[in-house]
Amino acid sequence: MKISPIPTLDDETNQIRQLTADLVTREVIPNEHFLRRGKEAAEVWQRIQGLVKQAGLWAPHLPEAYGGAGLGFLQLAYVYEILAWSPYSSALFGIMAPNSGNARILVQYGTDAQKKQWLEPLVEGRIQSCFAMTEPDHAGSDPRSLRTKAVRDGDSWVISGHKWMVSNASRADFAIVMCRTEDAEAGGDNERMTQIIVPTDAPGYTLVRDVPVWGEESGHHGEIILDHVRVPLSNQLGARGSGHRAAQDRLGAGRVYHCMNCVGQMWRAFDLMVRRAMEREVHEGLLETKQFIQGFIADSYMDIQAARLMTIRCAEQIERGGDARTDISAIKVFVPAALSRVADRAIQVHGALGVTADLPLEAMYRGARTLRLADGPDEVHRILIAKNVLAAYHRGDSWDFGS
Numbered sequence: 158m159k160i161s162p163i164p165t166l167d168d169e170t171n172q173i174r175q176l177t178a179d180l181v182t183r184e185v186i187p188n189e190h191f192l193r194r195g196k197e198a199a200e201v202w203q204r205i206q207g208l209v210k211q212a213g214l215w216a217p218h219l220p221e222a223y224g225g226a227g228l229g230f231l232q233l234a235y236v237y238e239i240l241a242w243s244p245y246s247s248a249l250f251g252i253m254a255p256n257s258g259n260a261r262i263l264v265q266y267g268t269d270a271q272k273k274q275w276l277e278p279l280v281e282g283r284i285q286s287c288f289a290m291t292e293p294d295h296a297g298s299d300p301r302s303l304r305t306k307a308v309r310d311g312d313s314w315v316i317s318g319h320k321w322m323v324s325n326a327s328r329a330d331f332a333i334v335m336c337r338t339e340d341a342e343a344g345g346d347n348e349r350m351t352q353i354i355v356p357t358d359a360p361g362y363t364l365v366r367d368v369p370v371w372g373e374e375s376g377h378h379g380e381i382i383l384d385h386v387r388v389p390l391s392n393q394l395g396a397r398g399s400g401h402r403a404a405q406d407r408l409g410a411g412r413v414y415h416c417m418n419c420v421g422q423m424w425r426a427f428d429l430m431v432r433r434a435m436e437r438e439v440h441e442g443l444l445e446t447k448q449f450i451q452g453f454i455a456d457s458y459m460d461i462q463a464a465r466l467m468t469i470r471c472a473e474q475i476e477r478g479g480d481a482r483t484d485i486s487a488i489k490v491f492v493p494a495a496l497s498r499v500a501d502r503a504i505q506v507h508g509a510l511g512v513t514a515d516l517p518l519e520a521m522y523r524g525a526r527t528l529r530l531a532d533g534p535d536e537v538h539r540i541l542i543a544k545n546v547l548a549a550y551h552r553g554d555s556w557d558f559g560s
């Protein structure tokens with residue numbers, strides 16, 4: 158797949174994008190059928206990871222001081238778009254969720270000792286992690302309702318609770334657990350939670366099962382019981398009561414990256430769809446000559462351009478230090494829905510091949526549907542958009558209040 162320099166970007170960012178595109182196009186995409194085999198193809202994984210490190214692109218989301226490539230927020234958004242061409246890039250470039258989000262939180266909130274013990278081996282790929290916030294018995298869409306509790310006992314936190322849908326749980330060496338530490342009297346609604354680092358081999362920490370998601374028995378989304386798990390107070394991540402804010406910091410930037418990732422997936426789906434239409438013969442003609450298929454191509458092109466412009470605009474607002482909350486919610490609703498439509502059309506053009514794992518389309522389709530729930534369901538973001546718009550109008554502002 159080809160890219161052109163973007164005139165509004167500086168030379169350095171264009172070069173990084175080109176370097177990333179070369180690696181993904183030459184090394185990652187042609188090897189997808191090997192990479193799918195995981196550990197069986199360890200040699201291929203290691204070889205490509207070596208090339209990424211040589212190119213200085215390993216862990217692009219982290220500062221150089223912590224072993225990363227030190228890309229800025231906007232640079233990273235533009236690089237995510239390219240990495241997303243292949244589902245294997247994030248692991249090959251050391252930027253796989255939830256490890257990437259946890260590493261960023263450790264950089265921002267971790268003490269020197271926490272960085273040494275957890276961040277360094279995480280960046281080097283020697284250990285894995287997960288982020289445990291959602292609970293089966295309380296609304297994940299309203300994190301203030303969560304009940305997993307940490308009680309201080311001498312120089313320890315003692316944690317009890319029930320979490321689920323914790324991605325990467327079955328591979329993780331430590332979990333960042335969102336815990337209620339303050340009672341109803343203390344502080345505001347958003348100041349009752351604290352994030353605490355819990356080693357997954359701590360007594361009382363049990364991985365109950367991998368929750369099957371979309372028919373995948375081992376999708377690595379874990380259900381966890383914490384039964385009086387004792388960890389030192391020094392495992393507290395950030396100030397007491399700062400858990401909600403830290404989670405919002407993580408998810409805010411994360412949503413822009415998720416959306417740039419969706420845009421990149423759309424380009425890949427689009428590329429596959431157009432190429433298939435140019436070569437597949439049906440009913441005495443190439444698919445590209447059929448108007449239904451031309452409609453799919455045109456509608457997908459419009460979906461991608463609209464989703465991409467919205468996401469870049471939002472990323473630019475954040476880069477300028479502006480208040481992008483309304484636009485983050487807007488892209489979080491619009492972009493995964495656009496990816497659903499584009500992946501759906503690309504599947505249709507490929508016929509049966511489209512729903513096989515020989516192509517990345519069916520995984521894109523499932524992922525896009527999942528994103529309408531994860532990181533805040535669509536309804537919650539729509540409510541936020543309407544609330545902010547109405548508040549702006551009541552202040553006397555107009556539709557472009559966020560510009």
Ligand SMILES: Cc1cc2nc3c(=O)[nH]c(=O)nc-3n(C[C@H](O)[C@H](O)[C@H](O)COP(=O)(O)OP(=O)(O)OC[C@H]3O[C@@H](n4cnc5c(N)ncnc54)[C@H](O)[C@@H]3O)c2cc1C
Nearest residue numbers: 288289290291296297298322323324530531532533534536
């Ligand atoms: C594949 C996958 C991976 C995930 N990974 C993680 C992870 O690593 N760590 C983690 O902690 N969590 C993870 N999650 C959980 C995810 O963040 C939650 O599912 C999400 O926050 C929604 O919470 P819930 O499932 O409890 O739904 P609920 O809060 O019960 O909401 C159910 C539905 O109610 C509706 N709704 C909610 N509020 C309103 C409202 N105000 N008005 C109208 N309708 C409303 C929405 O349609 C919503 O989908 C993951 C989820 C999935 C699917």
